[in-house]
Amino acid sequence: MNQEHALIVEDMTVAYQTTPVLWDIDIKVPTGVLMAIVGPNGAGKSTLIKAVLQLIKPISGTVTIQGSSYEAQRKKIAYVPQRGSVDWDFPTNVLDVVLMGRYGFLGWIKRPSQQDRQLAMDALQKVGMEAFAQRQISQLSGGQQQRVFLARALVQDAEIYFMDEPFQGVDAKTEQAIMVLLKELRASGKTVVVVHHDLQTVADYFDWVTLLNTQLIASGPVADVFTEENLRKTYRSTGKVLQSEE
Amino acid sequence: MLTSLGLDYTLLVVSAGSGLLGLVSGVLGVFAVLRKQSLLGDAVAHAALPGIALMFLLTQTRQTELLLLGATLTGVLATGTIIAIDRFSRIKYDSALALILSVFFGFGLVLITFIQKIPTANQAGLDKFIFGQASTMLVRDVRLMIWVTLLMLGLTVLFWKELKMFSFDPGFTEVAGFSTRRINALLSGMIVVAIMIGLQTVGVILMSALIVAPGAAARQWSDRLSVVALLAGFFGAVSGLIGTLISSSITKMPTGPTIVIVLSLFTLISLLLAPNRGLLWQHLRQRKNQQMISYDKVLTAIHELAMNHENHQHTHAMAMIQPSKNIAGKPSKALQAAVENLEQRGLVRRNEDNQVAITPEGIRHVNRHLVKGDE
Numbered sequence: 001m002n003q004e005h006a007l008i009v010e011d012m013t014v015a016y017q018t019t020p021v022l023w024d025i026d027i028k029v030p031t032g033v034l035m036a037i038v039g040p041n042g043a044g045k046s047t048l049i050k051a052v053l054q055l056i057k058p059i060s061g062t063v064t065i066q067g068s069s070y071e072a073q074r075k076k077i078a079y080v081p082q083r084g085s086v087d088w089d090f091p092t093n094v095l096d097v098v099l100m101g102r103y104g105f106l107g108w109i110k111r112p113s114q115q116d117r118q119l120a121m122d123a124l125q126k127v128g129m130e131a132f133a134q135r136q137i138s139q140l141s142g143g144q145q146q147r148v149f150l151a152r153a154l155v156q157d158a159e160i161y162f163m164d165e166p167f168q169g170v171d172a173k174t175e176q177a178i179m180v181l182l183k184e185l186r187a188s189g190k191t192v193v194v195v196h197h198d199l200q201t202v203a204d205y206f207d208w209v210t211l212l213n214t215q216l217i218a219s220g221p222v223a224d225v226f227t228e229e230n231l232r233k234t235y236r237s238t239g240k241v242l243q244s245e246e
Numbered sequence: 247m248l249t250s251l252g253l254d255y256t257l258l259v260v261s262a263g264s265g266l267l268g269l270v271s272g273v274l275g276v277f278a279v280l281r282k283q284s285l286l287g288d289a290v291a292h293a294a295l296p297g298i299a300l301m302f303l304l305t306q307t308r309q310t311e312l313l314l315l316g317a318t319l320t321g322v323l324a325t326g327t328i329i330a331i332d333r334f335s336r337i338k339y340d341s342a343l344a345l346i347l348s349v350f351f352g353f354g355l356v357l358i359t360f361i362q363k364i365p366t367a368n369q370a371g372l373d374k375f376i377f378g379q380a381s382t383m384l385v386r387d388v389r390l391m392i393w394v395t396l397l398m399l400g401l402t403v404l405f406w407k408e409l410k411m412f413s414f415d416p417g418f419t420e421v422a423g424f425s426t427r428r429i430n431a432l433l434s435g436m437i438v439v440a441i442m443i444g445l446q447t448v449g450v451i452l453m454s455a456l457i458v459a460p461g462a463a464a465r466q467w468s469d470r471l472s473v474v475a476l477l478a479g480f481f482g483a484v485s486g487l488i489g490t491l492i493s494s495s496i497t498k499m500p501t502g503p504t505i506v507i508v509l510s511l512f513t514l515i516s517l518l519l520a521p522n523r524g525l526l527w528q529h530l531r532q533r534k535n536q537q538m539i540s541y542d543k544v545l546t547a548i549h550e551l552a553m554n555h556e557n558h559q560h561t562h563a564m565a566m567i568q569p570s571k572n573i574a575g576k577p578s579k580a581l582q583a584a585v586e587n588l589e590q591r592g593l594v595r596r597n598e599d600n601q602v603a604i605t606p607e608g609i610r611h612v613n614r615h616l617v618k619g620d621e
Contacts, residue, residue, distance in 0.1 A: 053421050079421040086415045090280060091471045100411050104422035109404055136469040156422075 012061030101155030272482025293324030295354025378449030
């Protein structure tokens with residue numbers, strides 16, 4: 001096993017009912033890359049992340065994170081779920097949600113301290129939301145919700161970040177702000193895995209890409225893998241018209 | 247002195263028991279409501295009936311603890327069946343729930359009827375479990391309730407952070423290193439216990455109201471989970487107390503329905519009148535907003551007229567503002583009201599012939615708030 005790989009997925013197969021959603025996926029993600037997972041709807045992009053994080057039980061497959069098992073590396077992992085996966089009318093405020101990123105360090109029963117609060121405020125500042133700390137979460141816009149989730153992941157202070165559609169329903173300005181943060185994470189040696197939808201921005205935002213449509217189409221550096229041919233293979237079944245950027 | 251008010255010691259003890267029950271089920275119910283699993287408690291409560299009857303048939307005893315053990319077993323069995331149906335079949339969760347709830351409850355009713363026909367069964371009074379009868383509570387039962395309440399509230403405080411995170415975002419909770427299976431087991435277990443201790447008082451049919459209603463009512467008043475939980479506990483406790491006192495003062499009045507009616511009053515008031523979330527305030531706020539928007543529309547119409555006239559201060563007839571809203575040359579009441587409001591705010595002025603002109607302030611207002619342009 002190899003420390004240079006932040007994430008190795010081998011032989012991953014997932015099925016919800018009878019038809020497989022992911023079929024025999026093998027991926028190696030080097031440490032310190034910003035990787036997009038791209039593919040049509042229903043391609044299993046979110047499922048891949050969830051299976052890696054053991055939120056879904058795969059039929060087969062092993063996951064290695066920085067050379068050892070997921071359980072051993074749990075504290076090095078941060079997660080940004082899809083924004084729509086939670087009820088934003090939950091009675092809590094922004095700071096409390098971000099504080100949840102510290103709960104993993106605290107373990108069972110222990111309460112967050114003043115220092116944890118400070119860390120949460122720092123993270124809110126990074127995403128430009130410090131003024132909203134006491135705001136009830138139902139009063140946030142889509143982009144603000146996404147920033148709160150991002151702050152919560154930042155507070156987890158992880159080595160690998162998994163983000164499920166962080167740009168979904170986000171305005172252009174927020175998208176740029178998030179991208180700056182993701183590139184900062186990469187610059188400090190972190191690995192970021194992002195489920196992404198917008199093919200136009202893949203080359204600008206990411207240096208590594210995984211093309212997925214139930215099966216793995218290709219995975220590697222954007223320059224090598226993000227080709228018109230691979231895209232055609234990925235989107236073949238959906239008939240989506242593709243235009244290469246060049 | 248208490249006895250002179252018709253409150254004897256036993257009644258007070260029993261009412262206190264109901265109050266405790268309301269407190270604990272109210273607090274725990276908040277999590278059930280927030281997780282959108284309100285109906286699961288309903289299924290568990292209904293499914294308790296056959297367990298009570300079966301336990302009685304097997305042991306021929308009326309000992310509450312044993313009967314509640316039977317209730318717990320069938321309650322948990324029903325929950326397991328619902329979850330299994332949802333996971334392994336194509337039947338959806340709500341259908342599975344309705345199905346299992348009525349099947350178990352129906353079976354329970356059959357058993358109870360059967361028991362009442364057995365001459366040797368010393369008229370077990372099992373039917374009190376259907377609608378609840380607090381007066382059958384013994385001091386011993388209340389003492390047990392006190393301990394259970396303390397334990398449940400203690401666990402809630404102890405695992406507050408976990409329960410909160412789990413209720414908001416289970417996926418994230420799992421990734422953060424907490425076993426959601428364990429948290430769920432803890433929460434469901436506590437809710438089942440709360441239901442079981444409530445069966446004697448409130449009965450299987452209405453017990454779920456004690457879980458759901460306080461949480462739903464309390465949510466209206468606060469956006470902080472801790473406050474919501476405290477309020478839910480308070481609503482539950484007060485309803486339990488008052489409901490029991492009322493039902494005890496009227497012969498043969500079952501306790502469950504009385505408590506639920508008191509609780510419904512709290513919920514109704516909360517739904518209508520709570521600041522911010524209350525329906526009444528929401529309605530008034532919406533009406534005010536709509537009115538402001540329609541006033542703004544009138545103002546932009548006047549602005550439009552002014553801009554198309556070489557003299558911006560020129561007065562125009564009402565009929566010009568919204569020609570379609572004028573009936574036989576007379577401005578509609580709504581338009582009249584709008585112009586009066588705008589005039590009060592200094593945005594338009596009127597001359598003695600009821601003709602309207604926009605003021606410089608009005609032009610500024612339109613440019614500042616109502617014209618969409620580059621930021």
